[in-house]
Amino acid sequence: MDKKPTILFIAIIPPAYSPYMAASYGMARTFDLLPHKHSVLSLVAWLRETHCEGYYVWVDSADSEGLATIEKAIELSEPHAVGFSLVTEEMMSHYEIIKLLKERHPELPIIVGGPHVTAMPEHTLERFPLIDIVCVGEGERTLTEVLTRIAAGQPIPFLFDALGIALRNESGTIVVTPPRDKIKDINILPDPAYDLIYDPDAPPDERSAFPLVCSYGCYFHCTFCSVEHGNYRCLRPEKVVERMHRAQRKFGVEYFAIRDSFWPPLPEWLDRFCNEIERRRMKVKFHFQTRAGALRQEHFERLKKIGAQAIAIGVEAGDPEILKSIKKGITVDMARKTVAALNDAGIFSIAFFIFGNKGEHHRTVQASIDLAEEMNPSIVFYHVLHPLPGAEAFDSLPESQREWWMSGKLPSICELTVRDLDRLAHEAFIRYPLRWDYLKRHVLGGRLSPEFRRIARHIYLLHLRKYVLGTAERFQPVRGAIGTVKSALGR
Numbered sequence: 001m002d003k004k005p006t007i008l009f010i011a012i013i014p015p016a017y018s019p020y021m022a023a024s025y026g027m028a029r030t031f032d033l034l035p036h037k038h039s040v041l042s043l044v045a046w047l048r049e050t051h052c053e054g055y056y057v058w059v060d061s062a063d064s065e066g067l068a069t070i071e072k073a074i075e076l077s078e079p080h081a082v083g084f085s086l087v088t089e090e091m092m093s094h095y096e097i098i099k100l101l102k103e104r105h106p107e108l109p110i111i112v113g114g115p116h117v118t119a120m121p122e123h124t125l126e127r128f129p130l131i132d133i134v135c136v137g138e139g140e141r142t143l144t145e146v147l148t149r150i151a152a153g154q155p156i157p158f159l160f161d162a163l164g165i166a167l168r169n170e171s172g173t174i175v176v177t178p179p180r181d182k183i184k185d186i187n188i189l190p191d192p193a194y195d196l197i198y199d200p201d202a203p204p205d206e207r208s209a210f211p212l213v214c215s216y217g218c219y220f221h222c223t224f225c226s227v228e229h230g231n232y233r234c235l236r237p238e239k240v241v242e243r244m245h246r247a248q249r250k251f252g253v254e255y256f257a258i259r260d261s262f263w264p265p266l267p268e269w270l271d272r273f274c275n276e277i278e279r280r281r282m283k284v285k286f287h288f289q290t291r292a293g294a295l296r297q298e299h300f301e302r303l304k305k306i307g308a309q310a311i312a313i314g315v316e317a318g319d320p321e322i323l324k325s326i327k328k329g330i331t332v333d334m335a336r337k338t339v340a341a342l343n344d345a346g347i348f349s350i351a352f353f354i355f356g357n358k359g360e361h362h363r364t365v366q367a368s369i370d371l372a373e374e375m376n377p378s379i380v381f382y383h384v385l386h387p388l389p390g391a392e393a394f395d396s397l398p399e400s401q402r403e404w405w406m407s408g409k410l411p412s413i414c415e416l417t418v419r420d421l422d423r424l425a426h427e428a429f430i431r432y433p434l435r436w437d438y439l440k441r442h443v444l445g446g447r448l449s450p451e452f453r454r455i456a457r458h459i460y461l462l463h464l465r466k467y468v469l470g471t472a473e474r475f476q477p478v479r480g481a482i483g484t485v486k487s488a489l490g491r
């Protein structure tokens with residue numbers, strides 16, 4: 001039998017990768033132990049339904065060991081093409097792999113997709129000459145067509161009539177083809193190919209979260225965000241529960257990382273989701289990010305009962321003017337009410353803020369810090385704005401700064417420098433839990449479960465240690481002694 005059109009996906013996943021509640025917190029639960037790309041799992045599942053095949057290999061870095069692992073995967077899978085799913089910050093590191101690959105396998109076409117290259121298809125082909133095809137936007141149907149035609153022996157320039165890609169034509173000119181229609185009903189998509197990340201020697205336990213995405217697109221227009229705005233579509237809640245059920249039975253998954261930009265799509269959707277979990281008497285654990293103002297305390301109480309562990313919200317800014325200007329569509333008051341409801345329900349609450357949006361200055365940064373402390377979630381993360389290709393914030397950069405991600409020199413779009421923003425974010429982060437209100441709500445009292453109370457205590461103690469060591473370090477005479485203490489503590 002002829003070999004099916006086959007692609008091998010490659011990713012670099014640094015060993016200590018662990019977002020949000022990072023392993024550096026020394027916690028048993030890191031909330032997202034499997035930072036694998038949902039895109040790869042979705043695409044491979046779709047390929048298998050359309051008479052193609054996909055494999056996935058991930059390595060720690062582009063070193064010789066990583067390369068040997070990739071070589072082995074190529075030997076075993078004999079792909080017709082190699083694929084990469086890329087966000088902006090991965091572009092440069094993954095291009096190192098592409099360079100090494102092309103030296104060894106010049107005949108293998110390199111196909112890339114994901115939010116970064118979707119935002120800059122022409123730039124990708126211009127500045128990264130070893131990339132052959134860019135998939136612009138949703139990849140399922142595009143990849144099936146492109147891969148099938150490549151496997152049938154069509155040279156890449158002949159694919160100029162495939163929709164939703166960018167490529168070089170016969171004369172070497174870069175061509176972006178017309179967009180492909182989106183999949184209208186995403187309920188037709190198969191379950192993600194979880195087998196790609198399932199390791200029978202280390203079956204999932206409650207510390208390993210399997211990713212779950214219930215929606216495509218987004219109907220909001222936040223200026224710092226590069227998702228495709230509009231075209232929001234979601235799975236039926238019963239379909240999602242069915243997927244979770246199958247993943248539990250097939251792979252023993254206990255914990256799901258729901259990775260939608262915001263979840264649930266609507267309160268009524270959530271009711272149906274909860275009903276279905278209860279009807280099936282499923283025992284699951286999960287975390288997700290919701291929007292301020294979307295849910296009330298009774299929702300959180302119900303969610304806690306059916307297994308919600310931690311819930312995050314993107315508050316972004318404490319200054320009402322900044323909040324309005326970034327088009328988040330929420331108010332400070334909505335954020336206050338949501339965090340209060342989460343805390344009252346005893347769910348571990350996480351709030352995200354961004355420092356450095358347009359118009360930011362010392363006073364507005366302070367307003368964010370004040371709001372965070374007033375709301376008093378279980379943990380706060382202050383991020384410095386990255387003006388990402390595809391986001392409105394990126395368009396406000398002068399031409400000369402639009403390749404910042406290639407040099408790694410992050411530009412600022414406000415009057416504070418990135419260095420200032422970094423320092424303010426770091427200091428506020430360390431100080432955040434060091435308050436009596438924090439201790440009272442999350443460590444000594446409140447409704448968190450014993451497990452999460454332990455996590456909050458750990459956060460408190462870790463930050464206290466960092467704060468004390470950091471403060472003492474500023475005094476010249478004790479610097480040496482602090483260095484010794486630090487190395488004794490292993491940090």
Ligand code: B12
Pocket residue numbers: 019032035036037038039040042043083084085086087088089090111112113114115116118119135137138139140142143213217218224225226227259260261388389390
């Ligand atoms: C879940 C998620 C995460 C998860 C998992 C990340 C992951 N690697 O999958 C976590 C929490 C770990 C995470 C971390 C980060 N994320 Co994130 N994340 C998302 C989120 C909410 C959903 C992504 C998703 O799974 N979508 C569903 C899949 C099916 O869609 P998709 O990825 O777009 O893929 C489709 C197409 O793009 C295409 N496609 C994708 N790859 C390929 C490859 C080929 C060959 C082809 C043909 C097609 C194709 O086909 C797919 C199916 O249609 C998006 C926002 C969003 N709503 O999309 C942000 C988003 C992707 N993240 C973003 C960012 C910035 C980050 C971080 C850098 C944040 C940080 N500072 O730490 C890190 C980087 C981590 C990393 N190395 O990937 C940005 C990326 C912007 C950009 N210009 O690159 C986004 C778009 C949000 C934003 N702020 O704008 N993230």
Ligand code: SF4
Pocket residue numbers: 218219220221222225226227229261262328
């Ligand atoms: S940040 Fe805003 S635009 Fe981006 S996914 Fe979330 S709600 Fe949508």
